[in-house]
Amino acid sequence: MxxxxxxxxxxxxxxxxxxxxxxxxxxxxxxxxxxxxxxxxxxxxxxxxxxxxxxxxxxxxxxxxxxxxxxxxxxxxxxxxxxxxxxxxxxxxxxxxxxxxxxxxxxxxxxxxxxxxxxxxxxxxxxxxxxxxxxxxxxxxxxxxxxxxxxxxxxxxxxxALSQVYFGLDKIDLKYGETLVIQGAGGLGLMGVAVARERGARVIIIDSVKQRLEQAKSFGADVVINIDDYPEVTERQNLVKSLTAGEGADVGMEVAGVPAAFNEGVTGLVRRGGRYLVMGNLSPGRTIDFDPGLFTRRAIQVLPVDRxxxxxxxxxxxxxxxxxxxxxxxxxxxxxxxxxxxxxxxxxxxxxxxxxxxxxxx
Known part of the structure; x- marks a missing residue:
């Protein structure tokens, strides 16, 4: 055969x-x-x-x-x-x-x-x-x-999808009562909502596709942010801060696969001293401008997870x-x-x- x-x-x-x-x-x-x-x-x-x-x-x-x-x-x-x-x-x-x-x-x-x-x-x-x-x-x-x-x-x-986010959220140690901001509402992002909700976390998710955001709501996301409604990075960062007592999320999870999403996450979506999980950017050579001094001052713990x-x-x-x-x-x-x-x-x-x-x- x-x-x-x-x-x-x-x-x-x-x-x-x-x-x-x-x-x-x-x-x-x-x-x-x-x-x-x-x-x-x-x-x-x-x-x-x-x-x-x-x-x-x-x-x-x-x-x-x-x-x-x-x-x-x-x-x-x-x-x-x-x-x-x-x-x-x-x-x-x-x-x-x-x-x-x-x-x-x-x-x-x-x-x-x-x-x-x-x-x-x-x-x-x-x-x-x-x-x-x-x-x-x-x-x-x-x-x-x-x-x-x-x-x-x-x-x-x-x-x-599920195995990856389950492993990643274990590694970043997402805890009960924390706020998680997810960048990307594809398969990994939506599974991430389910895993986070089962851990008792509050979930904010960001994407530009309305259908994906509607699915995120059905999976229990507390807040969905449409990039089309907040096209500027600072707008999205300020919105997340306004939803988290002016600080930012405790944990960020990047599954968008967009290099610029990394900068957005560590410079303003995640609170000072917070944690940031990177899984979506898989293609070496696609670079961004990065401010290491700001990164140090914000004391973000970044954890890339491969497989x-x-x-x-x-x-x-x-x-x-x-x-x-x-x-x-x-x-x-x-x-x-x-x-x-x-x-x-x-x-x-x-x-x-x-x-x-x-x-x-x-």
Whole structure:
């Protein structure tokens, strides 16, 4: 049998390639992809902003069904029995457990995380990314069974949107009663609202897309700020200060992917002595003017977070199960596309014609 892979031949151009389905080796699993979402990372790649990836397969946020188990695989990464036909989610990266970062316990910074994800589709076992009919899960990738309570449309967002913000907000130590300001109301921002609300935090969220802000309200955001209504940076900063007794938020979270958002956050959205989590700016080389003296005077603690500890994918699934009736997760996806229409999905996502697109594999 053959499977199909959507391949970016260069930024902004796509073609499809077919390969024989591989038999999984020891400790590996072959999945049939059921659904894969368009994440902000794909848009960075599609626009040519990624520092390394200029061609190859794309897609990583997905839910799939087990079609073949390699020798030695009988359970998922949490020890739950795994069988052919089970629905699962898996990390798109591996945790090698032997590089300097893994040896320090910084598993999200594994030096070999993309050993397989970064391979070209012509390299065996071919199915390295999720905009495809199948995906090959290697032994050092985390894989977890999805329970019946979580539909495909929700499970696909566990990796990476929910896992990423869950991990990031743990690292920045968001506390009960604090105010969080989120820059960006895409998938990560909206999941961030849910996680923050479950921690008892007050949430202010900023974006320029009205539909995204309406979704943020439905997820429990206390205040939404439309950039179109407050086009100047100082206007937005002053508004946030007015909402926080003149100080600014305790914690900021940047998931906008816009370099200027960093300056806006550390110079006025977050209070003096506050904390600032950076996850959206992923493209080296896109720079901004920066005032280090002001930064020092404001004493902001900045924490950049790259990827997440793979165990957080399991935590994300538990979070979804426990809150399925509280948040409108299924409404996060506002456009669905067949595998044949990946290019359209990427273009419409990049132009913000859709908030969050999903590729449904039929």
């Amino acid at each position: 053959k499977g199909k892979v959507a391949v970016m031949t260069e930024p902004g151009r796509l073609e499809y390639q077919e390969y024989d389905l591989p038999q999984p080796g020891y400790g590996a699993v072959l999945l049939e992809v059921l659904r894969s979402n368009v994440c902000g990372s794909e848009l960075h790649i599609w626009r040519g902003h990624h520092p390394v990836k200029k061609r190859g397969g794309i897609g990583h946020e997905m839910v799939g069904r087990v079609t073949a188990l390699g020798e030695g695989v009988s359970t998922d990464s949490a020890g739950e029995t795994l069988s052919v036909g089970d629905r699962v989610v898996a990390t798109y990266f591996q945790t090698c457990l032997s590089c300097p970062q893994c040896m320090r316990g910084q598993y999200n910074l594994c030096d070999n995380a993309y050993e397989f994800f970064g391979l070209q589709p012509e390299d065996s076992p071919h199915f390295h990314t999720s905009f495809s009919t199948h995906i090959y899960i290697h032994p050092r990738q985390h894989i977890y069974k999805v329970h019946e309570a979580i539909p495909d449309s929700v499970a696909a967002s566990a990796n990476c 997440y500890d793979g165990r957080y994918l399991f935590k994300a699934l538990q979070f979804l199960e426990n809150t399925m009736d509280k948040y409108p997760y299924e409404k996060l996806i506002d456009a669905e596309f067949d595998l044949c229409c990946v290019e359209e999905a990427l273009d419409k996502s990049a132009s913000r014609q859709v908030t969050r697109a999903s590729i449904v594999i039929k």
